[in-house]
Amino acid sequence: MQVRFWGSRGSLPASITNKMIEAKILKAVQASRSFELETDEAIKTFIQNELPFAVRGGYGGNTSCVELSNAGGYILCDAGTGLRDFGNQYMKAKIAGQSKMSNIFHLFISHLHWDHIQGFPFFTPAFITGNQVHIYGLHADMEKAFINQQNAPSFPVPLQAMGADISFHVLDPGSSYHVAGMNVTGMKQNHPGDSYGYCFQQDGKKVVYSTDSEHKENAWDDHYEFIEFFKNADLLIFDAQYSFLDAVDTKENWGHSSNLLAVELAVRAGVQRLCLFHHEHTFDDEALDQVLSDTCKYHKLHDSSCPLSIYLAYDGLKIDL
Ligand SMILES: [Zn+2]
Numbered sequence: 395m396q397v398r399f400w401g402s403r404g405s406l407p408a409s410i411t412n413k414m415i416e417a418k419i420l421k422a423v424q425a426s427r428s429f430e431l432e433t434d435e436a437i438k439t440f441i442q443n444e445l446p447f448a449v450r451g452g453y454g455g456n457t458s459c460v461e462l463s464n465a466g467g468y469i470l471c472d473a474g475t476g477l478r479d480f481g482n483q484y485m486k487a488k489i490a491g492q493s494k495m496s497n498i499f500h501l502f503i504s505h506l507h508w509d510h511i512q513g514f515p516f517f518t519p520a521f522i523t524g525n526q527v528h529i530y531g532l533h534a535d536m537e538k539a540f541i542n543q544q545n546a547p548s549f550p551v552p553l554q555a556m557g558a559d560i561s562f563h564v565l566d567p568g569s570s571y572h573v574a575g576m577n578v579t580g581m582k583q584n585h586p587g588d589s590y591g592y593c594f595q596q597d598g599k600k601v602v603y604s605t606d607s608e609h610k611e612n613a614w615d616d617h618y619e620f621i622e623f624f625k626n627a628d629l630l631i632f633d634a635q636y637s638f639l640d641a642v643d644t645k646e647n648w649g650h651s652s653n654l655l656a657v658e659l660a661v662r663a664g665v666q667r668l669c670l671f672h673h674e675h676t677f678d679d680e681a682l683d684q685v686l687s688d689t690c691k692y693h694k695l696h697d698s699s700c701p702l703s704i705y706l707a708y709d710g711l712k713i714d715l
């Protein structure tokens with residue numbers, strides 16, 4: 395199974411400014427001073443080996459969308475602006491004539507806040523007759539929210555005018571479903587208006603997508619229900635939008651969690667890979683590099699004997715399981 399991140403930001407898309415790009419170029423040129431960079435190959439090696447990720451690249455600005463590759467069709471978690479890029483890449487591959495591409499898309503929606511549905515009006519495959527788009531969620535008013543998002547005066551093309559066969563499936567939390575070769579279970583999470591996490595299992599692999607979820611004091615209980623939900627996951631995608639201080643103080647009850655709590659819960663649940671997700675939209679790439687470095691340090695202090703791999707999601711990140 396491969397997991398690919400198309401959108402990793404929380405709350406709002408975050409674009410990069412010309413000043414940010416200039417600052418990256420300045421740092422890259424400064425860092426290059428003591429290197430002999432006569433050939434393109436030497437420059438490429440320097441970029442890859444000597445520059446931090448925040449300088450040589452960046453985390454991207456799309457809102458939530460994560461793809462789980464699967465032979466039974468496309469499985470996507472959330473329809474934030476990252477869904478547009480997934481759709482565009484799919485169309486490019488389709489036009490290039492790649493055979494055996496499925497035209498069935500399964501979208502699992504955590505909740506109906508804008509940053510989790512706003513990419514759908516720009517999802518090109520949904521405009522094509524003959525394609526099937528299945529939208530799953532646990533909110534009873536999910537279809538209404540998708541329709542309203544595209545109604546006048548907010549958008550020029552109503553949902554009903556999109557050419558694909560679009561259907562909505564309201565699931566029950568706690569029940570298991572078999573979709574496109576995967577077993578899927580939803581779990582209710584603490585977030586304004588509720589959100590749902592999803593556990594996907596196939597061929598002995600387990601991926602948990604748990605965004606927009608605030609964990610409270612009961613997270614330290616021995617039998618905290620999320621420990622079971624995350625148990626032995628090969629990959630846990632976790633809402634770590636806030637710093638620990640923000641999560642317990644100024645932004646308490648805003649519906650998100652911290653990077654430190656992510657480590658605590660992942661270690662207790664025996665997770666193999668932890669991917670921090672739903673990044674604060676006001677953080678630039680350096681601030682996000684710092685979040686990753688702080689999280690790794692905290693893990694070492696907390697329990698270095700636990701072999702947890704820690705990632706910070708970026709648009710384009712692929713994780714093979
Ligand atoms: Zn969100």
Ligand SMILES: [Zn+2]
Pocket residue numbers: 505507585606649
């Ligand atoms: Zn939300």
